[in-house]
Amino acid sequence: MNDLGPVPWPPAPIRTARLRLRPSEARDRAAFVELLSSPEVHTYLGGPRRRDELERELPEVPERWPGSFVVERGGVMIGQVLLRRATREHRPAAVGKVELGCLFLPLAWGAGCAAEACAAALDWVEDVLPGEPVVLATQTANTASMRLAAKLGFTEAERFRAWDADQWLGLRAPGPPPD
Numbered sequence: 596m597n598d599l600g601p602v603p604w605p606p607a608p609i610r611t612a613r614l615r616l617r618p619s620e621a622r623d624r625a626a627f628v629e630l631l632s633s634p635e636v637h638t639y640l641g642g643p644r645r646r647d648e649l650e651r652e653l654p655e656v657p658e659r660w661p662g663s664f665v666v667e668r669g670g671v672m673i674g675q676v677l678l679r680r681a682t683r684e685h686r687p688a689a690v691g692k693v694e695l696g697c698l699f700l701p702l703a704w705g706a707g708c709a710a711e712a713c714a715a716a717l718d719w720v721e722d723v724l725p726g727e728p729v730v731l732a733t734q735t736a737n738t739a740s741m742r743l744a745a746k747l748g749f750t751e752a753e754r755f756r757a758w759d760a761d762q763w764l765g766l767r768a769p770g771p772p773p774d
Contacts, residue, residue, distance in 0.1 A: 598680040599693065602723045604661040611715045614708060616664040616676060619656055623665050626672035626700070627657040635701050639737040641758060666699070666712045673708060674699030676716045681730055686764055688752045689730040693720055695747075695767075696731070704739075710746050717747065717767065726769045735761040 609616040619627070630636055631653075632646040658665075662678040677696040681689035695716065699709050720729060731749050733740035741763065749765030756762065 599662050599678060600724065602661065606719065606723075609664070609715050609719055611711050613668055614712050614715070615667045616712060616715055616719075617667070619659045619663065619665045621656050623672045624653060624655065624657055627653060627675075630675065630698055630700055633701065636698055639734040639740070639760075640698075664712075664716060666697075666703075666708065668703065668708060672700075673703040674712065676712050678716060678720060678729075681732075686730075686732060686753070686755060686757075686762075688766070689732065689764055692728050692730045692766075693724065694730050694732065709743055713743065713747055721769060728769060729767045731765045731767070733763055733765075735763050 605618040628646060628649045631649055632643045634643050637643040658675065664676040664678075665672050666674040666676055675698045677698075678693055681692050681694040695713060697709055697713055703709070717729060720727060729749075730752065731744050731747075733744065735741065735754070744763075744765045747767060749767045752764045752766040754761060754763055
C-alpha cells in the first residue's frame with residue numbers, strides 16, 4: 596500500500612548533478628545486504644542485521660515499496676532515501692506527516708551525497724504533495740544527522756527518549772529551506 600496517498604509509484608528517476616534516485620532493482624540486492632548489515636551505518640539505529648539472515652530473507656528486489664528510493668552515483672547504489680507516513684505513538688508531533696529517512700554506505704560519507712539526495716527527495720515531495728510538512732527523527736548523539744537536518748531546513752519540533760537514547764524530531768515546513 597502507498598502510505599504517501601495518491602502519489603503514483605514508481606516515479607520517473609530523479610536526477611541531481613551527481614546522483615540518481617530511483618526504485619530498487621534486483622542489481623541492488625548486494626548493496627542492500629551491505630547497507631543493512633553495516634555496523635557503521637547502524638550505529639544509531641539499534642545495530643546492524645546479520646548478513647546471513649539478510650542473504651536468506653531479502654527478496655530478489657529488496658525495499659521495493661512506495662517512498663523507497665535507491666540513491667546511485669556513477670551507476671552504483673550508495674544509499675537509500677525513505678519517505679513514509681509517520682505512525683509511531685511516541686512521537687505525537689510526527690503522526691500523519693511524511694517522514695524522511697536515509698541510509699548511506701560509508702564510502703559515500705562526507706561527500707555531500709546525503710544532503711543532495713535528501714534535498715532532491717524533498718523537492719519531489721513538494722511537487723507531488725504540495726504544502727505537505729515533512730519530519731525527520733534522529734538520535735541527538737548522531738551529529739552528522741543533526742547537521743544534515745539543519746542543512747535541509749528542519750527545525751526542532753520535539754525531543755523524546757526512545758530505544759534508551761535521546762531523540763530529536765525536526766519539522767520542515769513546505770517549500771525550500773531558508774538561506
